[in-house]
Amino acid sequence: MNGEKRIRIRQVNETRKTIVEALLQLLEKNKLSELTIEQVTRRAGYARRTFYRHFDSLDDVLTYEIDRNTKTMFETISAIEQLKFETMVEVFFYFWQAHQDLLSILNSNHRLYLIENSWLMNLDKSPLSHDDLKTDRYAQNFGLGGMYFMMMHWVNGGFTESPSEMKLVAERIRRHLI
Known part of the structure; x- marks a missing residue:
């Protein structure tokens, strides 16, 4: 695997990890049914389109x-x-x-x-x-x-x-x- 591909895989994994952490942090005080993707992406520091590149x-x-x-x-x-x-x-x-x-x-x-x-x-x-x-x-x-x-x-x-x-x-x- 070339260096660029390794870097991209690391970036994807880091983005996913950050989104997961943001959702879990929000779920400590909120119900899933009350949360929006916008709240999660804002907490994670990403745009909505970044969320949709990784999750549905x-x-x-x-x-x-x-x-x-x-x-x-x-x-x-x-x-x-x-x-x-x-x-x-x-x-x-x-x-x-x-x-x-x-x-x-x-x-x-x-x-x-x-x-x-x-x-x-x-x-x-x-x-x-x-x-x-x-x-x-x-x-x-x-x-x-x-x-x-x-x-x-x-x-x-x-x-x-x-x-x-x-x-x-x-x-x-x-x-x-x-």
């Missing part, structure tokens, strides 16, 4: 940020050697514990479902897409659905359980299913 809507900005986190989460889990179910669940909740602000914003704006959508769209990067589950879409969707609803309950409960406690909950469920 405010939901698209959230989806971009969630996808970025989803890919990182799957990479983190996949990097663990001898991955066991309990370890995967614990790492999963440690990862999302570090992103509680984002989860709270999504939840208060009725957009938590965007996370499940992202997981499904990026399933090929998931640990569930390896080994014996690689072609079993039912098992993959069952696993992701279970994790999503556990996370949803955890978010709605105010993140009171630690990742270690969530690991125990998941293990109890797994034993019950066996």
Whole structure:
């Protein structure tokens, strides 16, 4: 890749990052339904046309940020050697514990479902897409659905359980299913 292309990619990523940060800052005090693209671009220091070069809507900005986190989460889990179910669940909740602000914003704006959508769209990067589950879409969707609803309950409960406690909950469920 030539130098100009690298510079352009870096500029695009920086612009997207700035727009995401502006939206998330505004969502700390405002509902998504009350915000406009103009407010976000003003906060980010860009013109509306710059926004539309990178995103289609405010939901698209959230989806971009969630996808970025989803890919990182799957990479983190996949990097663990001898991955066991309990370890995967614990790492999963440690990862999302570090992103509680984002989860709270999504939840208060009725957009938590965007996370499940992202997981499904990026399933090929998931640990569930390896080994014996690689072609079993039912098992993959069952696993992701279970994790999503556990996370949803955890978010709605105010993140009171630690990742270690969530690991125990998941293990109890797994034993019950066996």
